[in-house]
Amino acid sequence: MRHATVLVLLAAILAVATPGEGAPRPTSGDPTFALSVQQPSAPPPAPLIPEGFEPVGERPPAEQLPAAPFVMAAYAFVWVALLGYLWSIWRRLGAVERELADLTRRIEDAGRRA
Amino acid sequence: MRRAFLPAVVAATVLFAVAPWVVARAPYEQTMGLVQKIFYFHVPSAMMMFVSAVVCGIASAIFLFGRRPRADHVAVAAAELVAVFGIIVLVTGPLWARKAWGVWWQWDARLTSTLVLWMIFMAYLLLRRYGGPGSDRLGAGLALFGMANVPFVYWSVNVWRTLHPKTSVVMTLDPGMRPAFWLSAGAFALLYAALLAARVRLEDGRATVEQLYLALDEHD
Numbered sequence: 001m002r003h004a005t006v007l008v009l010l011a012a013i014l015a016v017a018t019p020g021e022g023a024p025r026p027t028s029g030d031p032t033f034a035l036s037v038q039q040p041s042a043p044p045p046a047p048l049i050p051e052g053f054e055p056v057g058e059r060p061p062a063e064q065l066p067a068a069p070f071v072m073a074a075y076a077f078v079w080v081a082l083l084g085y086l087w088s089i090w091r092r093l094g095a096v097e098r099e100l101a102d103l104t105r106r107i108e109d110a111g112r113r114a
Numbered sequence: 115m116r117r118a119f120l121p122a123v124v125a126a127t128v129l130f131a132v133a134p135w136v137v138a139r140a141p142y143e144q145t146m147g148l149v150q151k152i153f154y155f156h157v158p159s160a161m162m163m164f165v166s167a168v169v170c171g172i173a174s175a176i177f178l179f180g181r182r183p184r185a186d187h188v189a190v191a192a193a194e195l196v197a198v199f200g201i202i203v204l205v206t207g208p209l210w211a212r213k214a215w216g217v218w219w220q221w222d223a224r225l226t227s228t229l230v231l232w233m234i235f236m237a238y239l240l241l242r243r244y245g246g247p248g249s250d251r252l253g254a255g256l257a258l259f260g261m262a263n264v265p266f267v268y269w270s271v272n273v274w275r276t277l278h279p280k281t282s283v284v285m286t287l288d289p290g291m292r293p294a295f296w297l298s299a300g301a302f303a304l305l306y307a308a309l310l311a312a313r314v315r316l317e318d319g320r321a322t323v324e325q326l327y328l329a330l331d332e333h334d
Contacts, residue, residue, distance in 0.1 A: 065212070065213050067146075067147055067148040067149035067213050068148060070149055070152070070209045070210065070212060070213045071148055071149060071151055071152055071209075073209055074152045074155065074156070074205070074206040074209045074210065075134065075152075075155065077202070077205050077206065077209075078155050078159070078202055078206065081198060081201060081202050081205075082129075082198075082202075082305070085198050085309070086309070089309070089312050089313060089316060092316055093312070093315070093316050093319065096316060096319035096320055096323060097319065099323050100319060100322060100323055100326070103323060103326040103327065103330060104326065106330055107326060107329055107330055107333065110330065110333040111333065114333065
């Protein structure tokens with residue numbers, strides 16, 4: 001009996017607290033609710049500065065690296081490296097030739113003295 | 115001896131005069147655009163680097179097992195050319211990468227293994243320069259190790275996932291790009307042969323100087 005009473009009371013409380021489909025809803029034109037219900041307003045304007053990161057599909061042209069300096073630098077380096085190595089061999093060959101000529105002369109002189 | 119220079123100078127002049135013009139006329143690549151034209155010097159330099167490493171290894175093997183002194187001269191010359199063409203590859207590659215990938219360098223398989231190969235032959239040159247007696251045989255062993263690395267470097271792009279283009283790029287090149295590439299590759303090959311000949315002549319001359327010093331000491 002006591003349980004039934006509790007259940008009935010609970011059902012009554014729930015029926016009062018939960019608004020049903022037929023319950024009256026405040027309307028914008030109803031002056032009774034003018035002070036307590038906020039009028040739906042227009043959506044806020046979009047901020048001038050975005051609050052988060054926004055992805056883009058492609059980098060803007062101003063942000064892209066120009067290719068020409070890299071191509072020119074690469075070709076210039078190739079030429080500098082190859083010509084520099086050629087010059088290095090030329091210089092070393094010249095030194096070896098001079099040394100050979102000097103040694104040959106000294107051996108001939110030594111042979112004549114002997 | 116300086117006449118060994120003439121083919122190298124002629125080859126370099128042809129390269130300078132003709133190849134850039136042909137490269138400029140080659141079509142642009144769809145995604146990379148102008149920066150892709152570094153390819154026409156970058157890849158032939160890499161090819162010559164690999165060829166030179168193999169030449170150095172074979173010459174070192176002949177020197178070690180066949181005991182032929184002149185093979186050692188070829189090995190030293192080839193090792194120096196690995197260093198020269200290797201530095202060209204390691205500079206032109208990052209210049210291309212900065213534009214194409216957005217970074218100067220990636221520690222991926224191809225780039226890292228190429229750097230290691232270059233360092234092996236730099237170690238060979240330092241060993242020959244400062245190693246003293248016996249450095250010729252020790253260097254020959256190091257060169258054999260360097261030559262063994264070449265297949266790993268070449269196939270690294272096919273085996274591992276890398277940013278670097280795969281080896282199939284050359285064989286599947288667009289017909290409009292093939293003349294520029296093969297002309298450039300041929301010019302680099304000719305230049306390599308001339309440089310190798312000149313450098314071997316230099317080593318031969320140094321060996322002759324050493325023999326003459328010994329002969330002079332005997333006279334004295």
